[in-house]
Amino acid sequence: MKTIAEAPLVEQHQANDLEQADSEALYRLGLLSQQNGQLQEAEKYLTAAIQAQPDMVKAWFSLGNLRFSIGQFKTAEVAYRQALALQPHLVTIHNNLGYTLEKQGLVNEAIACYQTALEIQPKCIEASINLGNALHAQAKLSPEQQAYYSDLNEQLGTARLEAGDVKTAIAYFRQAIVLQPNSVRATYNLGVALSKQDDLEQAITCFEKVIELNPSYGEAYLKLGQIYYIQKQLQKAVAAYRQGLSTINPCYAKAVEADFEADIAEEAPVTPPITKGEVIVGQSSFPAIPTLPNTGKRPFWTVILPVYQRTEYILDCLAGVLAQWPGEDEMEILVLDNASTHPLFDLVNSIGKGIIKYYRHPENLGVVGNVNIGLALSRGEWVHILHDDDCVYPGFYSQLKQSLLNCPPSVGAAFTGFNYIDEKGEKVSNGDIVSVYGDNKGILQDWLQEIGVCGLIAVPAVVVKRTTHEYLGGYCPEIQGIDEWEMYKRIAVFYDCWYEPEILAGFRVHPHRETSNNWLSGSLPKAIRRAIEITETYLPSKWNAEITAKSRRHNFNYCMQHAIIPLKAGNLAATFRILQEALKIDHSSEAVVKLFEWLNQNEAVHLREQIISKLILSCFLY
Numbered sequence: 001m002k003t004i005a006e007a008p009l010v011e012q013h014q015a016n017d018l019e020q021a022d023s024e025a026l027y028r029l030g031l032l033s034q035q036n037g038q039l040q041e042a043e044k045y046l047t048a049a050i051q052a053q054p055d056m057v058k059a060w061f062s063l064g065n066l067r068f069s070i071g072q073f074k075t076a077e078v079a080y081r082q083a084l085a086l087q088p089h090l091v092t093i094h095n096n097l098g099y100t101l102e103k104q105g106l107v108n109e110a111i112a113c114y115q116t117a118l119e120i121q122p123k124c125i126e127a128s129i130n131l132g133n134a135l136h137a138q139a140k141l142s143p144e145q146q147a148y149y150s151d152l153n154e155q156l157g158t159a160r161l162e163a164g165d166v167k168t169a170i171a172y173f174r175q176a177i178v179l180q181p182n183s184v185r186a187t188y189n190l191g192v193a194l195s196k197q198d199d200l201e202q203a204i205t206c207f208e209k210v211i212e213l214n215p216s217y218g219e220a221y222l223k224l225g226q227i228y229y230i231q232k233q234l235q236k237a238v239a240a241y242r243q244g245l246s247t248i249n250p251c252y253a254k255a256v257e258a259d260f261e262a263d264i265a266e267e268a269p270v271t272p273p274i275t276k277g278e279v280i281v282g283q284s285s286f287p288a289i290p291t292l293p294n295t296g297k298r299p300f301w302t303v304i305l306p307v308y309q310r311t312e313y314i315l316d317c318l319a320g321v322l323a324q325w326p327g328e329d330e331m332e333i334l335v336l337d338n339a340s341t342h343p344l345f346d347l348v349n350s351i352g353k354g355i356i357k358y359y360r361h362p363e364n365l366g367v368v369g370n371v372n373i374g375l376a377l378s379r380g381e382w383v384h385i386l387h388d389d390d391c392v393y394p395g396f397y398s399q400l401k402q403s404l405l406n407c408p409p410s411v412g413a414a415f416t417g418f419n420y421i422d423e424k425g426e427k428v429s430n431g432d433i434v435s436v437y438g439d440n441k442g443i444l445q446d447w448l449q450e451i452g453v454c455g456l457i458a459v460p461a462v463v464v465k466r467t468t469h470e471y472l473g474g475y476c477p478e479i480q481g482i483d484e485w486e487m488y489k490r491i492a493v494f495y496d497c498w499y500e501p502e503i504l505a506g507f508r509v510h511p512h513r514e515t516s517n518n519w520l521s522g523s524l525p526k527a528i529r530r531a532i533e534i535t536e537t538y539l540p541s542k543w544n545a546e547i548t549a550k551s552r553r554h555n556f557n558y559c560m561q562h563a564i565i566p567l568k569a570g571n572l573a574a575t576f577r578i579l580q581e582a583l584k585i586d587h588s589s590e591a592v593v594k595l596f597e598w599l600n601q602n603e604a605v606h607l608r609e610q611i612i613s614k615l616i617l618s619c620f621l622y
Helices: 017-035 039-052 057-069 073-086 091-103 107-120 125-137 143-162 166-179 184-196 200-213 218-230 234-248 250-262 314-322 345-352 366-377 396-404 432-437 447-451 466-472 483-494 514-521 524-536 541-562 564-568 572-585 589-599 608-617
Strands: 278-281 284-287 301-307 331-337 356-360 382-385 411-421 427-430 462-465 496-508
Touching: 017 039, 017 057, 039 057, 057 073, 057 091, 073 091, 091 107, 091 125, 107 125, 125 143, 125 166, 143 166, 143 184, 166 184, 184 200, 184 218, 200 218, 218 234, 218 314, 234 250, 234 314, 234 345, 278 466, 301 314, 301 366, 314 331, 314 345, 331 345, 331 366, 345 356, 366 382, 382 396, 382 466, 396 411, 396 496, 411 432, 411 466, 411 483, 427 432, 432 496, 447 483, 447 541, 462 466, 462 483, 466 483, 483 524, 524 541, 524 572, 541 564, 541 572, 541 589, 564 572, 572 589, 572 608, 589 608
Parallel strands: 301 331, 301 382, 331 356, 411 496
Antiparallel strands: 278 284, 382 462, 411 427, 411 462
């Protein structure tokens, strides 16, 4: 397996300035060509760099890596040996030379290189792994040593998997299994890595092997459930999810068993009538959330899943909650179906029957209306809204509850760190809140000044005390798509907010998300403008002017960045609407200058005159 260091070495001291500049430029061109897959060009540039400066160690090293990558092991060996002649104490070169020799069948020489690397740096895990693998090939490892080197391979495989280097991770996991065929952890992680490469059949084989080795490994069942659902094998998916959840969560197992024994056929319940009212905050009205009668113990949590039509992610989303379900006395789960054409009752019930309360509205209430109905129906002390394409990670509810039970009554909402994830659930980036507050756990200082300018948190990471909604109302239907931001600002004006920095939720970014559609239609900037105007009526006078001005500047730039989305889609009308609303958000001279700079970019050049004439006619430039 490949344990070759790829990173360029630290630059060496050059003899004179001219040679340094020339050789350095050639070296960088070589690296760039290699990154772009232009391997012949890369070799040409690296060779030229060496000719210009024969003692450039990093160029010899990179040339060795390049030749190794294309299977030229003998010439790679020459390059590595030349680098070591210049700088004999570089661990990575000894390690890479060893693996190159091993590829040529020179195992004893390879072992000597690995041992030299470890003499220089005893904790070099790559050299340790390569040494163990080479000794294993010669049948020189005891069972205890095989277990040790298997663990090392698994650890490095996990590190490469987390870094996104799936191919190398797979090689490490396979070698770990060669050394320890019954390694549950390595087999499970191999399945995870293979599924990331869409090699689903091999992944299934791995997860089935894990279950054979350890029938209590619930996560393997859940992974099988995900794969079967992707393959549209619904019965297999449901069975795997149920088995996995029963294995992981005794509360779930008990509830499912009781429901199975009852086995009563059900029809999809219709949403009960809700008394409507309004709450006035500032100069705006919001839907009232009714208070609850004092009728005894209430659950700590209500989890609300608003759903409509989409089925791609719902089982996985529900599984993430059900795995943490602490029983009906502690958590109620509500699924609110917004009049889907084909009711989602059977799908939800397939893994949540006896636990989840499902309601289907007779007519579509809109995205915001659906959420507000969920708030009105909720009984929990704290409410968590979780859209079906988002997810929570293990520990979300227990960790938040532990903090919330000990926080002062001034706290009206809380949120965790979160990741942006893609359609496959892979991390794209850290959520915005992570970069602003880092590991600062507790009540956030100056939170209103931050959230007042832009939305730093995402729905799946947020929980709100029900009494907060009873006092301030629900979400504003007028500003769909940006209603959460306005709600979080409203809360920040009247309550403290608690931050739990651990990454415990995932917000999925994909083309079918409502927000993406709102940018394509050009409707979101109007909602942003109205959110700023609404908030301006209730912000504290001390901060109102500063927060509003910063918010207008920030969101003008935000709109300009996203105007390219409908423009690239050929939707001139939506592009114009975004620009028009952006100038309503901020019509300062600085904003107008930025608009003209935006119009000078390549994508907008051929539409510039049309857009300018439209803006002039609509009297937004004056």
